[in-house]
Amino acid sequence: MKEKNNIWGKIYGYFMIAIVLIISIYPIAWVVLSSFKQNPGGLSLPDKWVFDGYITIFTQLDIGMYFKNSIIVTALSTFFSVTIVSMSAYVSARMEFKLKSLVTLMFTTTLFIPSVSISFPIYQMLGNLGLRDTHAGLIFVYSGLGIAVTFFMLRAYFLSIPKEMEEAARIDGCSYAGAFFRIILPISRPGIATAAIMVALNNWNEFYFASILLKSKENMTLPALLGQFTTTYAQNLNGMFSAIVVSVLPTIIVFCLLSETFVKSLTAGAVKG
Amino acid sequence: MNNSKLKKLFGEKNRFIFFFLLPGIVLFIAIYAYPLVQIFATSFTKWNYQNFLKPEFLGWDNLFSNYQKLFTVDKNFQRALINSIKWVVLTMVIQIPFTVLVALALAKKLKGWRLARNAFIIPNIISTAAIGLIFLNLYSPSRGIITEICEFFVPGSQVSVLASETSAFWAVTFSFILFGGSSCLLLLTQIFSIDPAIYEAARIDGASEFQLDWNIRLPLIRPMIGTVSVMAANYGLLLYNEIALITQGGPDNATYSLSYYIYKTAMGSTKLNFARANTAGVIQFLLGLILVGMINKAFRTSKAD
Numbered sequence: 039m040k041e042k043n044n045i046w047g048k049i050y051g052y053f054m055i056a057i058v059l060i061i062s063i064y065p066i067a068w069v070v071l072s073s074f075k076q077n078p079g080g081l082s083l084p085d086k087w088v089f090d091g092y093i094t095i096f097t098q099l100d101i102g103m104y105f106k107n108s109i110i111v112t113a114l115s116t117f118f119s120v121t122i123v124s125m126s127a128y129v130s131a132r133m134e135f136k137l138k139s140l141v142t143l144m145f146t147t148t149l150f151i152p153s154v155s156i157s158f159p160i161y162q163m164l165g166n167l168g169l170r171d172t173h174a175g176l177i178f179v180y181s182g183l184g185i186a187v188t189f190f191m192l193r194a195y196f197l198s199i200p201k202e203m204e205e206a207a208r209i210d211g212c213s214y215a216g217a218f219f220r221i222i223l224p225i226s227r228p229g230i231a232t233a234a235i236m237v238a239l240n241n242w243n244e245f246y247f248a249s250i251l252l253k254s255k256e257n258m259t260l261p262a263l264l265g266q267f268t269t270t271y272a273q274n275l276n277g278m279f280s281a282i283v284v285s286v287l288p289t290i291i292v293f294c295l296l297s298e299t300f301v302k303s304l305t306a307g308a309v310k311g
Numbered sequence: 312m313n314n315s316k317l318k319k320l321f322g323e324k325n326r327f328i329f330f331f332l333l334p335g336i337v338l339f340i341a342i343y344a345y346p347l348v349q350i351f352a353t354s355f356t357k358w359n360y361q362n363f364l365k366p367e368f369l370g371w372d373n374l375f376s377n378y379q380k381l382f383t384v385d386k387n388f389q390r391a392l393i394n395s396i397k398w399v400v401l402t403m404v405i406q407i408p409f410t411v412l413v414a415l416a417l418a419k420k421l422k423g424w425r426l427a428r429n430a431f432i433i434p435n436i437i438s439t440a441a442i443g444l445i446f447l448n449l450y451s452p453s454r455g456i457i458t459e460i461c462e463f464f465v466p467g468s469q470v471s472v473l474a475s476e477t478s479a480f481w482a483v484t485f486s487f488i489l490f491g492g493s494s495c496l497l498l499l500t501q502i503f504s505i506d507p508a509i510y511e512a513a514r515i516d517g518a519s520e521f522q523l524d525w526n527i528r529l530p531l532i533r534p535m536i537g538t539v540s541v542m543a544a545n546y547g548l549l550l551y552n553e554i555a556l557i558t559q560g561g562p563d564n565a566t567y568s569l570s571y572y573i574y575k576t577a578m579g580s581t582k583l584n585f586a587r588a589n590t591a592g593v594i595q596f597l598l599g600l601i602l603v604g605m606i607n608k609a610f611r612t613s614k615a616d
Contacts, residue, residue, distance in 0.1 A: 044520070047419065047520040047521070048419075048421060050416060051416045051417075051419045051421040051424075052421060052423075053416075054412065054413050054416035054417070054427075055416065055417070055421065055423050055424060055427040057413075058413055058417075058427045058430060058431045059423075059426070059427055059430050061489050061490075062427075062430040062431050062433055062434055062490075062492070063430055063433075065434070065442070065445045065446070065449065066433070066437075066445070068445070068449065068456070069445050069448070072448070072454070077454075078448075078454055079448065079451070079453065079454025079455060079456075080454065080456065080459055081456050081459055081460070121334075122334040122335050122338060123335060125331040125332070125334065125335065126331065126332055126334075126335035126336075128331065129327075129328050129331045129332055133324070133327075133328050135325070135328055141332060141335075144336070144339055145335075145339075147343070148339065148343050150596075150599060150600055150603065151343050151347055151596065152545070152548075152549050152595060152596060152599055154549050154551060154569075154570040154573060154574075154592075154595070155350065155573065155591075155592035155593070155595045155596045155599075156343070156346035156347055156349075156350055156592060156596075157346075157573065157574070157577075157578075157592075158346075158350070158573065158577040158578065158585060158588050158589055158592065159345065159346035159349040159350060159589070160342065160346050161577070161578060162585075163341070163345070163346070178341075178342075179342065181338060181342075182338045182339070182341065182342030182343065183342070185335075185338065185339075213323065213327070214323065214324060214327035215327055215330075215331075218331075239436055242438070243436075243437065243438035243439065243440070245438060245439055245440040245552045245555075246551055246552065246570075246574075249440075249555065250574065250578055250579075260438070260440075261438045261439075261440035261441075262440075264438065264440040264441055264443075264444050264556075265440055265555065265556065267444055268444070268447065268555075268556055268559070275454065278444075278448075279448075282441050282444055282445060285438070285441060286437040286438065286441045289436055289437050289438075290433060290437065293429075293432070293433065293436055294429075297429050300432070300436070301429075301432075301496060304432070304436075304493050304496055304497075305496060305497060305500050
């Protein structure tokens with residue numbers, strides 16, 4: 039009886055594993071195979087492997103430029119976001135002051151404000167500031183997206199550090215800011231890294247604001263470029279498939295190398311809604 | 312002496328608090344508070360492409376005229392609202408049960424479970440722009456696979472997935488609904504944190520694996536199912552990228568979502584109507600709050616957590 043139970047359980051387990059592998063990997067594998075085909079698409083394997091698409095995107099499309107844009111925007115917005123939020127989170131974790139609960143409430147409410155619902159005021163504001171089609175504008179918006187999750191992650195991390203660390207520094211004559219930058223930040227590196235990975239991943243992939251704010255080609259990030267393929271470049275199929283592959287490959291490679299770190303980041307990012 | 316020292320310390324502390332909170336507060340006001348107040352305020356105005364610089368207050372008599380028009384006249388909004396609600400419901404009845412089943416299966420730690428877990432995460436960590444574009448191609452009659460598969464079963468069927476309203480809706484749905492990798496990860500973490508002693512006791516009593524899943528694991532991960540349900544429902548409510556890339560709201564505006572409606576109405580057409588887009592934003596925001604409240608209530612366990 040027990041044995042039988044086990045067999046069915048195993049069959050079910052392997053069946054689910056197979057399904058998950060197929061639905062997760064097939065779309066990407068299909069794009070990779072298609073990018074090497076003379077006539078991309080369809081179910082068959084390539085009969086002749088062509089590399090035209092890859093040559094095109096590096097020579098004519100200049101995909102390196104989009105990579106550079108994505109890297110600049112992601113790096114700066116992640117830096118600003120994590121720095122600003124960690125400062126607030128530290129104050130909220132350690133300091134006693136009158137309006138403390140208001141600060142926590144402020145970050146909590148951002149969790150419930152969908153960025154799309156308020157996207158027109160943001161779009162208009164950036165227009166007024168002359169930042170609409172610029173990296174600075176996009177970095178500004180990205181710095182503010184998702185701050186609630188980062189706030190709670192970092193706050194929890196700061197709370198887990200013993201108070202004696204700063205007290206010792208204070209007795210030695212360190213200022214509050216000095217204690218934060220010299221003592222707390224260095225010890226919190228693992229927690230900050232976990233938060234930064236999640237923020238960077240979101241900003242690297244962000245499509246909505248990238249597509250509504252960036253209009254000129256030389257400013258576009260990779261997701262914004264991919265959005266263009268629905269209309270403009272659709273004639274060059276090899277180019278399009280190769281561009282998809284090249285734009286998702288870095289994320290997949292980094293994930294394969296650091297999967298346990300990613301898993302930790304993604305798990306820590308769950309904030310009760 | 313002591314007093315002045317205290318005062319000085321107090322001063323430094325307050326200055327520190329102020330300067331450390333300032334950037335966060337500025338960001339909050341610029342990116343959240345001001346835009347939120349603006350969408351609420353302008354939802355009571357007449358504000359479109361004709362009077363871009365000067366929104367006009369509708370007056371107390373017609374205060375809710377934008378809301379009224381959305382629900383009575385604006386066919387695109389009504390479609391968008393119905394679709395968005397459908398997508399929320401579908402995440403609840405397809406994505407969440409599927410993800411829970413996967414998590415329970417992977418938790419048995421059969422060979423390959425870790426590979427499957429990691430593979431399942433990949434569609435969640437690559438850009439939805441890429442996913443959207445991939446599915447656009449998979450659905451394409453000339454280079455996709457759906458048409459080819461249908462051709463195999465029914466020669467000459469010439470299916471074009473994105474051409475009909477119903478199939479286009481499902482095409483958008485299946486570009487995201489099965490991808491619950493991050494949620495699955497959270498559920499797995501929760502399952503692994505269950506005390507093994509609980510299983511031992513149940514096993515001694517002769518419980519089968521299925522009974523363990525149904526009577527022990529499922530109730531114990533219930534709060535986490537609530538958490539991932541909130542995230543999934545929100546995703547359904549805010550759906551935009553897949554639509555922008557796969558159908559662009561078509562055919563015949565049949566696959567509009569609230570997000571796509573807001574974009575089109577405020578930024579993506581010729582006869583822009585900012586007040587109406589912001590009103591839709593208010594409705595979307597309120598729907599989000601209601602959803603979170605409902606799901607939290609449904610998944611709350613007797614113990615407060």
